[in-house]
Amino acid sequence: MSVSNKAISEAPRTERQWVRRGELLEAARGVFERDGYHGATVSAIVQAAGLSQGAFYLYFPDKKAVFAALQEEMATLLRRRIYWATRDEADARRRLEAGLKAYFEYYEEYAAWNRRLTIEGLAIDQSFERRQTDLAQTLAVAFRPTLEQLGVAETTLAAFALLGIASEIAYWQHFQRNDEASMSAGALAQACASLFLNGAPSIPAHSQEGGTHA
Secondary structure (H helix, E strand, O other): OOOOOOOOOOOOOOHHHHHHHHHHHHHHHHHHHHHHHHHOOHHHHHHHHOOOHHHHHHHOOOHHHHHHHHHHHHHHHHHHHHHHHHOOOOOHHHHHHHHHHHHHHHHHHOHHHHHHHHHOHHHOOHHHHHHHHHHHHHHHHHHHHHHHHOOOOOHHHHHHHHHHHHHHHHHHHHHHOOOOOOOOHHHHHHHHHHHHHHOHHHOOOOOOOOOOOO
16 A cells, blocks of 8 residues: 655754654644643643743744644654555455554554544644545545455445544544453454455454553
């Protein structure tokens, strides 16, 4: 699966600037996860980063800009993980499962961020929804050749259906599962692929497999 990366505008020019920007983004993610977008403040972000407000404004004009940059960074990370997980797998079914496993691993590692993005991020303004639409389009294009190899005719529709299934399963796993047994990323990928390709009766019985969730 070929997954392209988008350049980040107004990139820092020195290594120190990259480090500072990365520190601000990491701190911002923690604050957004804890306080939500509307509850987060620039003051809280710079305090978490151990930097001054002046340093923040060297890189970002406001809270919306740092959220947008973080949205781009996280989308790039997901695209890269799926690409590297699938690039050397010749078998289409195993490649599909590898891509899904990378997605579920990413969601598990950044579950709180993904939840905030789903609940608040897409309602900030249309630019945030457009970035998520662009990410979905990129991932759908990446999955289409694999789906074609698997005999799927309507690859575009199928790719978006697959992404929707994976997103719902990931959200259920981390925030709606209640007392049901947790499943590993590999087990989720197997179940998702089976559900998508062969229907619900084909899902492997992994419900008792241990795993972690946020």
